[in-house]
Amino acid sequence: MRAVTAAFLVAVGASSSLLSQTPFSESHFTSLDDSSVKILTHESHPEHSLTVRSHGSNEASVKGGSSTLEDICPGATKGYTGYLNSGPKHFYFAYFESRSKPAEDPLVLWLNGGPGCSSMTGLFMELGPCTVNEDGESARENPNSWINAANIFFLDQPIGVGFSYSTNESAHGGAGGTFAASEDIYAFMRLWYKAFPESKSLPFSIAGESYGGHYIPVFAHHINEMNEVASLDDQIPLESVLIGNGIFSDTQQASSYYDIPCTNVTGIGPLLNSTVCDKMVDAVGRCEYLMAACHDYPDPIICQAATRYCGQELEVPYVESGRNYYDISKPCEGYLCYPIMNSVTKFLRTDKVRKAFGVDKAAPKFVGCSEKVGREFEKVNDFIIDTRPFVAALLHSGIRVLIYVGTYDWICNFVGNERVFGSLNWRGLPDFRYQQENNKQDWAGGLWWESGLLRYVRVNGAGHMVPWDKPVEALKMFKSWHEKKALD
Ligand SMILES: *[C@@H]1O[C@H](CO)[C@@H](O)[C@H](O)[C@H]1NC(C)=O
Ligand SMILES: *[C@@H]1O[C@H](CO)[C@@H](O)[C@H](O)[C@H]1NC(C)=O
């Protein structure tokens, strides 16, 4: 979920410093007193370690009194919870093996967006093994979990998000923006494969939504670059990326803040009256050229003016209407406009859940989206990074890309996404546009089209969090993607 911030700031230079290429030395497990907790270390990378606690296995269930993870989260499969430790930084993750064929099904890393939002929202509201009940005190099995078809881990990043934390206040998350986070993700994957070498034979995908349109292209591109220089043995078997309702390019997507509330492109519009909309349409062109100026001359004075103008003229009228930012068909009620987000927050703040999910005592009280981390990304102007070139590079290097968009989202909507992919500078662009114009295909959830390695899927009537609104269709789309089949 992307937080509501006027997101048109100063361009930031991309740091492409590579991690040291020293191969990992022999790893070893060190058992703690709790037999289900293991710490994986690397002699050549003393700054990194992986703390892993298994659940769902026999050893994990030998625990006096307290609830097991499966009690708390019905439908959970075997797996692990734990932390990637990097100096003072501790990244939380929860892993569940596939309900189908864990030894063959793909490995998927799921990331929520924000920036600053926890992937626990993905786990407990969208596609994890269980869904939190409205009372916020219990959860029920999610029959349409994406773990039906894949081994999935949910990772809280950067530091300061969800259950991830730093023991050093000044080494807080977000400060380095998307590019800094990519190095931690890469380290995490290297440690993962060292700990679980059997998962190396599985195709690996990174999936996520919203600000994932920034994270995922950059992280995947970083993995690709590292693969180019890594020995065969150390390569990460990245196969595809999946991005739902993403934010890729502010200049391409800003104008859609007019289309969604002021036209009937969603089938339930227009939502704002013509007085308001006439004023908005006049602002579109000016907003676009101010943003273009900010990209060309990334001076804070220009960019702040662009941010203020575009936010005021194009975002505020919708926000003031009282509708949900993530689903135009609903009112904005509850935390982040969803009553269920209050339930998720309440649930994840209980001791029984923290304990069963192996959350460190030092981790902060759960919040769905950290405003502090969001502000740090703003400070380093991460929002104006255009991630289209990273997506193009992925496609050119043979990585499959699935873009899916719920049509009722406002904040990262389908009109903006279609402008992004209709202008993506890659060799498949002419054919992609031809398919978009002439060859849209029907499927149970809406329309889709594809060219080469790029597939674009509309999910009708879904908001920003597609698996929450359309669980059956979302799972179908996810499965057919991994099976490399057409959608029907
Ligand atoms: C905390 O982090 C800051 C910035 O990275 C560093 O300068 C400082 O030495 C760290 N303090 C400790 C106690 O590790
Ligand atoms: C908007 O589109 C829907 C679906 O095509 C249609 O039923 C509805 O009448 C339209 N509304 C307006 C105001 O044109």
Ligand SMILES: *[C@@H]1O[C@H](CO)[C@@H](O)[C@H](O)[C@H]1NC(C)=O
């Ligand atoms: C249009 O909507 C705005 C904002 O809700 C409101 O202030 C204004 O009175 C409306 N105008 C008309 C003509 O309905």
